[in-house]
Amino acid sequence: MLLNASQASSLSKSSMCSDLSRLLLDIFVRFVHHQSECIVRSSLLGFLTSLLVTCASAQVAGFPTTDLSPLAPQLQRQQTESQLRGEQMPSDNVVRASQYHVGPGDVLVIQRLDALAQEEYATVTPENLVLIPRIGMIPVAGMTLDAVRDTIARLYRQRTPNIAVYIGLRRVRSVYVTVQGNVLFPGVYTVPASMRLMTLLRLAMQGNTPQQRTEPEMQRTVQRAFGQIADLTRDEQLLWRDYEFLPPASLRSIVVRHSDGSSEVVDGELALLQPDSPANPYVREGDVVIVPREQVLDQPRITIQGAVARPRTTVYRAGDRLSFLLKLGVGLLPESGAIWLVQGGERIPVRADAQMNLLSEDRELLPGAVVLVERVRPSVSNTGSVRIIGEVQRPGAYPIVQWKTRIREVIEEAGGFTDRAALGLAYILRREQDGSSTLVSPNPYLERLRRLQYTNLLPEDTLRFFIDELARRPLVACDFRACFERGSEDDNVALADGDVIVVPPSPQTVFVYGQVAKAGFVEYAPGKDAEYYIARAGGRTELADHGRERIIKGRNGLWVPLQETTVEPGDRIYVPHPPDEPLGTKLQRLSAYIGIAGGLSGLVFSILSLINFLRTR
Structure with missing residues (x-):
């Protein structure tokens, strides 16, 4: 060996x-x-x-006898690997030895700086005991990692005072924790003991499996009940954006019941502000986390609003202070101004830095206290810029005066179009001007339903409306050919800040497909009609539905009959197949025809009978 x-x-x-x-x-x-x-x-x-x-x-004193058998190193390595074998769950933070409680399944590493300087591993047993080499069993129930480390080091110093010993946590254990109450996914969770309480509650709100995270009904439940604004309308975003992932009343009164019978009440707001402190404790085996079901409107509140990173309304608790409420705002925005504390009929000035650290007196808050951070509105500028992409001599960004600079001026400043520019395909993109960019994107399905709230459309029109909404693009109404070739002033549109002007190159082809012999690109020939391109594509097949052909315009995708428009580069010509009908539909139509024929024949027979009767009289 x-x-x-x-x-x-x-x-x-x-x-x-x-x-x-x-x-x-x-x-x-x-x-x-x-x-x-x-x-x-x-x-x-x-x-x-x-x-x-x-x-x-x-x-x-430190020179232990070593088995010289060639299998000894392998056996020792296998024993070490068996202690560390298994899937390791992710942790949300660095373990703090002064806060972490050692428990069954934790693996400790011990290194003595003797002649061999080998690492030795010790696993905490289910009885909360740990076997220390050359020392024996020691109890660790209820002890923090710092306390266990000090105990082991002290025992080694008593035995070999001249040899330094280092003790650490090699691997954390997995624990079962139960979450109950006002969460979306209550149940029993298997998590590492290094996980803190607020991380566990986020799992209980978002789901711990892909199936839970993709159930649309459950997602809507959490968004409505707990203030998640990612799938709400814009109005609901404005109303509920102050919520964290839990309602404030529930967040401030989280109960953690330990397996030894003790319990503690955790202030979730403070835990979120100090995630790496004892305010956000580690979970332990057998913990039961209870999130109470309370209504925020039934209790006094405190609020911070205005030019802060996170406007917030939460439940008042006795002992809350001004410094705590400021920290809930996270930070001041660049446009922030004076800060005021309004409570008890007084308006008190407050001083704080950009990180919301209080620089003035830290007052105790009263129920209903409000911190207002004034917003200094910057001076409005009418200047802006637009971008030009594509076939101009000098593409790039250009300054404009909003709503005054026209498209012709900008194109002229860019040196004009190149020879390859396709004006029939050019367009202008513009941002939405409804202020929605400051909010989380709303659910587009809900927004479309709101637009249909007072409609008088028929059901068939509603389907068409949804199709048009899905295909809607943020375009500016401008015909480049009319503007630059025919001098149309209506199409010489004014530009806004952030507009993007796109001038694509001319494709010099027309695409013909559907029921034609040779579907594909056909070279563009100026002045030729649609029949020319259909013929170049091999002509119609026997299955073509003559008369229903359409030209699909390259710029806007409109379907136009062949005789109502001219063919331009980038257009598509579609030759459809006759509508396919199921056999049942054909039989129903045939039955209807037979019924009509029978009715007509009966009517004719009745008329003839009447005429014959009148003649005989």
């Missing part, structure tokens, strides 16, 4: 110590059984006794 340098060095030291011990013991036995009474024998016996005691002391 091959050994590396460190293994060979360790084995040589241990071998030398063991061989020396055996040699000294053999010499000692020989001298004891010798019959001579000489002074030399007595001196040698004393010397050998001293050597044996010294060797034994050295082994106890």
Whole structure:
């Protein structure tokens, strides 16, 4: 078996110590059984006794005997790997030894800086005991990692005071924690013991499995009940944007019941502000987390509003102070102005830095207290810029005066169009001007339903409306050909800040497809009609539905009959198949025809019978 340098060095030291011990013991036995009474024998016996005691002391003090069997290193490595084997769950933060409670399943690493300097692992047993090499079992129930570390180090110092010992947490255990109450996904969770309470509650609100996270009905429930604004209308966003992932009343009164019968009440607001502190405790095995079902409107509140990063309304708790409420706002926005505390009929000025650290007196808050951060509106500028992309001489960004600079001026400043520019396909993109960019994108389905709230459309029109809404693009109404070739002033539109002007290159082709012999691109020929391109594509097949062909315009996708428009580069010509009808529909139509024919024949027979009757009289 091959050994590396460190293994060979360790084995040589241990071998030398063991061989020396055996040699000294053999010499000692020989001298004891010798019959001579000489002074030399007595001196040698004393010397050998001293050597044996010294060797034994050295082994106890840090030179442990090593099994020289070639399987020993492999067995030790396998034992270490078995302790660390298994899937490791992700952790949400660094473990703080002063806050983390050691429990069954935690793996400790111990390193003694002796001659071998090897790492040894110790796993906490289900009885909350840990077996320390050459020390024995020690109880660790209810102890933090700092306390366990100090206890083990003290025991080693008592045994070998001259050898330094280092103890750490090699791997955290997994624990079962129950979440109950006002959460979307209550139940039992398997999480690492290094996870803190607020991270666990986020899992209970978002779902712990892909199936939970994709159920639309459950997602709508959490958004409505707990203030998630990602799928609400714009009005609901404005009303509920102050919510965190839990209602404020529930967030400030979270109860954690431990397996030993003790319990604690956690202030979730404080835990979110100080996520790495004892305010946001680690979970333990057997914990039951109870999120109360309370209504925020039934309790007094405190609020911070205005030019802050996170406007917030939460439930008032006795002892809340001004510094706490400021921290809920996270930070001041650049446009922030004076800060005021309004409570008890007073309006008190407040000083704070950009990180919302209080610089003035830290007052105790009263129920209903409000911190207002004034917003200084910047001076409005009418200047802006637009971008030009595509076939102009100098594409890029250009300054404009909003709603005054016209499209012709900007194109002229860009050097005009290139020879490859396709004016029939050019367009202008513009941002929505309803202020929605400051909010989370609303649910487009709900927004379309709101637009249909007072409609008088028929059901068939409603389907068409939804199709048009899905295909809607933020375009500016401008015909580039009319503007630049025919001098139309109506199409010489004024530009707004952020507009994007796109001038694509001319494709020089027309695409013909559907029921034609050779579907594909056909080279554009100026002045030719649609029949020319259909013929170039091999002509219509026998299955073509003549008369229903359409030209699909390249710029806006409109479907136009062949005789109502001219063909331009980038257009598409579609030759459809006759509508497919199920056999049942055909039979129903045939039955209707037969019924009509029967009715007509009966009517004719009745008329003839009447005429014949009148003649006979």
